[in-house]
Structures are given as C-alpha cells and as structure tokens.
Amino acid sequence: MTHLIAPSVLSANFGQLETDINLINKSVADWFHVDVMDGVFVPNISFGFPVLKSLQQHAKKPLDVHLMIVDPDRYIQAFKDAGAAVLTVHIEACTHLHRTIHAIKQTGMKAGVALNPHTPVSLLSEVLAELDLVCVMSVNPGFGGQKFIENTYRKIEQLHLMKENLGANALIEIDGGVDFNNYQKLIACGANVLVAGNTVFSASNPSAAIAQLKQG
Ligand code: DX5
Ligand code: ZN
Numbered sequence: 001m002t003h004l005i006a007p008s009v010l011s012a013n014f015g016q017l018e019t020d021i022n023l024i025n026k027s028v029a030d031w032f033h034v035d036v037m038d039g040v041f042v043p044n045i046s047f048g049f050p051v052l053k054s055l056q057q058h059a060k061k062p063l064d065v066h067l068m069i070v071d072p073d074r075y076i077q078a079f080k081d082a083g084a085a086v087l088t089v090h091i092e093a094c095t096h097l098h099r100t101i102h103a104i105k106q107t108g109m110k111a112g113v114a115l116n117p118h119t120p121v122s123l124l125s126e127v128l129a130e131l132d133l134v135c136v137m138s139v140n141p142g143f144g145g146q147k148f149i150e151n152t153y154r155k156i157e158q159l160h161l162m163k164e165n166l167g168a169n170a171l172i173e174i175d176g177g178v179d180f181n182n183y184q185k186l187i188a189c190g191a192n193v194l195v196a197g198n199t200v201f202s203a204s205n206p207s208a209a210i211a212q213l214k215q216g
Helices: 014-026 049-058 072-081 097-106 152-166 183-189 206-215
Strands: 004-007 032-037 063-068 084-090 110-115 133-137 171-175 193-196
Touching: 004 032, 004 206, 014 049, 014 206, 032 049, 049 063, 063 072, 063 110, 063 193, 072 084, 072 097, 084 097, 084 133, 097 110, 133 152, 152 171, 152 183, 183 193, 193 206
Parallel strands: 004 193, 032 063, 063 084, 084 110, 110 133, 133 171, 171 193
Antiparallel strands: none
C-alpha cells in the first residue's frame, strides 16, 4: 500500500475555510486531519462541532478526527454524526481503552489510538490487533508548527515489528513536524499516513507540497 497524506485543517486559514477545503479536495491528499482540543488534555482549544459540520458539508475526502480531549467516550456518537470516518483517542486520556475502542467501532467508524511522545508503543500490545490506526505523536500535542522529535523513528520501527508479530493491520500515522526533510525516512521506517499542517499550508503552493509528500 502506498502511504496516505492527511493535511491538518488546524493550519488552514479559518477566514477562508471553504477555499482551503476545496484546495485539499482538488489535491492528491487522501484524508482531512481534524484536530479537536479541549484546553484540558492539551494547553490549547481548537474548534468543535460547528466547524466539523462545515467540514462535513464541503469535504469530499474522509475526516480523520484526532481527539485531544479528556473523557472522549462522552462524544463518540456526536463525532460520528458530525461525519468522522476515523476517530482517534489518546491512550493517556482513556481509563477503559478497550471499551472506548469497541464503542467507536460499533458506530461504524474506524478506531485509532494516539500516543504522546513519552508513551511507549508496548502499551498497545493487548489492543493493537483490534485497531485500525495508531497515531504516533512526533511533537507534544496542542499546536501546529512544532519541531519533529527524532525518537519517533525508533517508535515507528518498534510498532512495525509489533504489527508483524501479531499479524495486525493498523495503519501507522505520524503527527507533528512532518516536513520535506523527514517524510521519506518516516515512510521507510513503516509509516502509512503522514499528517502535515505547517508543511502544507505555509507552502507557497500547498497542492504541490501535498503532491511532493505523496510521491515519497
Ligand atoms: C498537534 C496536532 C497536529 C498538528 C500538526 O497537536 O495533532 O495534527 O496540526 O501540525 P504540523 O504538521 O504543523 O506539526
Ligand atoms: Zn493531530
């Protein structure tokens, strides 16, 4: 499988959101990456359901929703109704992760689990086989435009090995600081989905930036 590109809407211009959504629609990007932050789990607040509803209206590609919120179980159905195709929760925010994964899958959405930079991939050993996606955070979550953490390569390799040993199919998604200097190495280590905010939206030609990341 060739890797997927998921531009992060967090870096879009919200004054012209429809224009930026159309740009992604027309590009070779695969998904929209949608960062929801509650100001509690992470030190930032992004956006909620009204923005998701507009995305749902205009986006022609699947919404990959990354929840950086505490107690995400409260909102699983609401995110399904708002059009999420993939719903990712943080392992650090879930006391009953297995239950949460099953609740997500029961709605028909794909289930993802995100790991903060300090969280070892080994914590996923008992649930990896049931996941559709693992989001490896390569920055501390909360903001776009941060510097990539180099230890991520090792985590991807470990996760790739765990997948092989278990016969698991979860996609490995890398989120944070993905740029033209590191994307090829990330793919070589086993990444399947690259999230890119700043690298896409601060480029003079965002569609060309997406095409370059997609080319590998
Ligand atoms: C960070 C978010 C990321 C962010 C990525 O908390 O989860 O998705 O938007 O942005 P860049 O690619 O600029 O690091
Ligand atoms: Zn994200």
